[in-house]
Amino acid sequence: MIAVCACSSNASPLAFPQNTGVSGTAYALADYVKEIEETLLARTMTIGRHYWETRRSLAHALESLAADNWDGYGAKPVDADSCLKAIQFSRLLPMDIPVPETEVDTDGEVRFEWYRSPRQVLSVAVGGDGRLAYAGLFGASRIHGTEYFSDQLPNTILDSIRRVYS
């Protein structure tokens, strides 16, 4: 039996490969690999900590922020597409990057934040279409912009995250 299963490589050797399988068997294989991966990750939290922490935070968010106006100021419910993209984003984070705080914005998008001090901080909001709106302070320097991701994270984002801790 031959299963056609393509995995795209990621810029980081520490990031998880993304399955782009093309046959039914490949999907089955993908499920099997995913099951093994999750078992391994559950045993070794260090390896998949971004993913697990994000999943945990978003599971909580989906429960508590699923209704309109959850903040009392007219917030939208957490966006399912943004959640899925955020989980995908978290799987692409290299292991050497600290686990971010996960929040939900009032427009329903998931936001990650890497924080060292009030002027050494970066936020990335993940849109349901893979749009990454980011902003950060690095001492007197300020950055903001928009990037998109699919199967790998833009270097601009990775470099900015690392800059928080440099």
Place this chain on the structure above:
Amino acid sequence: MGDMPLPSIVRPHESLARYLTQSNHYRTQDYSVKAKAFEPPSDLRLSVFRVDGLAIEEVWELGQSNVVDRMNQPRNLYGMANIKASAVRDVGLDIDPDNIPPRHACLVGWPESKSEQMLIQHELAAKAHLVLRT
């Protein structure tokens, strides 16, 4: 409560309170305010209160009666992010002292771009002073 009339124009040194009704809007590790505390709503009018001339208990009473008690979900008043009007203007926003309810104002002039909004939130958070309700 603080019956001293407030000037119709918000002066640069005036203190503005952004009431904190979510525990994830501040950090107790370093007593800092999170950017999320300054996230504008969809109408881009971020609610604050002018608190100069009030005793601290009056500040909390103002927040409790005008913010927390008016929410459609039970919330706590954890504290406030205190920021000077000049700091708000420094990041390119303006202050609309609508005085509805009394002492209320809105931070207006937010850009449309989400990343620019996020940057302003970080700037405001870095300049704000966290005051927790004890």
